[in-house]
Amino acid sequence: MKKFWKVGFTAALALFLAACGEDEATSGKSKQVEAEPKEHTVTYMDKEYKVPAEPTIVAASLESMEDLALLGVKPAGALAVGDELPSYLAEDLEGAELIGDKRQPNYEAILGLNPDIILGTSKFQEDVKTQLEKIAPMMPISHVSTDWEANLTAVAELTGKEDEAKKILEDYKADAAKVKDAVSESMKDKEVVVIRLRAGNLMIYGTDLYLNPVLYTDLGFAVPDEVAAAKAQEAISLEKLAEMNPDYIFLQFEESENADKPEALDELQKNAIWNGLDAVKTDQVFVNSVEPLAQGGTAWSKTKFLEAVQQNLSK
Template structure:
């Protein structure tokens, strides 16, 4: 009996010893488990602070309720302006915000010129999202995505509603965006009624002077959709044939012989030929076309830097075109 008691005591002591060691191990495991749980919680919280947005059938992960938006393209800047959004950064031209957007985007810090964004400046800003442009070269897009998720805002005019809704979704201004779209559609209807049949069998074109040369665009590019899709004006054969931005000689222009011309001239796009517009307007061949002879050439009816395929551009140009064409 005594032997059995001693054996029991030894077993008990051994058990207690193991329990003590196990207690230390259990405590360590508990702490490790708690630490892992905290890490997982933080990860889950981080995930919950992000959102996935879909834009033109592509998905982008960005912070939920982004407050620090960089408008790294004129397209994004125009959408910000019309929606009353204040981006923390925007592109500049000659070191300054474009004059036609300067008031609406006052306070935005320069991120560099529109063709040369400054990555270091944006890194310091720590943006939640960068709204760039689909015109970026792949290497530029790659660098920007290292700063923050970069959404390549489409420069295609027919994507204007998707572009506007993108900005609205990021900033909680969905109702404002729908109001802008609805108003534009109503204004188009009113404009068509005002213009009536005045433009039947008339050629209406938009010409852009860049680097001293005249260019025209396809019917679905730049400001053209306002004329040819929204207002239903006939598309000239020369515009129909254009595949992209195409140079137009004076002789070709005269042969086209348009009845109405919207002539866009921006100084920064003609830095090497600042007198190109004056020289064009004084040219005898230019003066020979119907639009010039009848006083139907409208220079910079909308700001020459207007990108064309945005709600801002379309709204402003529709107003100007209606006023010019209805008289």
């Protein structure tokens, strides 16, 4: 009888201790879960976006892909160029699922990734914007270059990379100041312009667009009248460019943007008017000094273009 009592008591005690252990473990887990924020709010362009602490992100714009790559973040999905990740971002974004072309995201592919937030672009047409917002909140990353700090900061807050973003911004501004000091004297009376060959046409941009803020805001170069007058991306004739006759030209040519006129660059370089430009005659035309698909108004683009300007204009 005593033996039975001892066995029973021992078993009961073991069960009691096990139950206490489970309660403590459960309690610990509860406390741990409660300590972790379930979601946080990111404010971008006066709009609030609520996301989990570690959101599933789909990058449906090259602008956001550049910022994510610079911050060292791999999204669940990203856009393709020619059925694959853009070569200049492929290594940084390796493993991201392809979710369509930059002009037309694949809604089914995006839906299949069950994103918490979609990083789009302010260039989206209204119908694309509407369809994406049916899937998840869509943050339209601005294509206006002067919004680059707000863009990077918002993406950093979404991904917990605030410290990295702060350093990127500080480093860029410090580097820009050094380059400005290095070239200010030699570039005092010089005219510099960025031109993009698209669909066989020469395109220039307004002061606040594409790569231009690096030249005219950060480095303080004189703004050509034609650039000052441009409200957006605008075509400029070769004859008008000849009248402008800049001292330095950064010429961007991407094959995928000239699919119908693949020989546009070769034809331009053989043109007599082009060859009469001062920049051409003095060998001051820099073709694709930065990745031609670079969006311009991102920290990635600005950092790379600043390096190109330093390399080519401080000789």
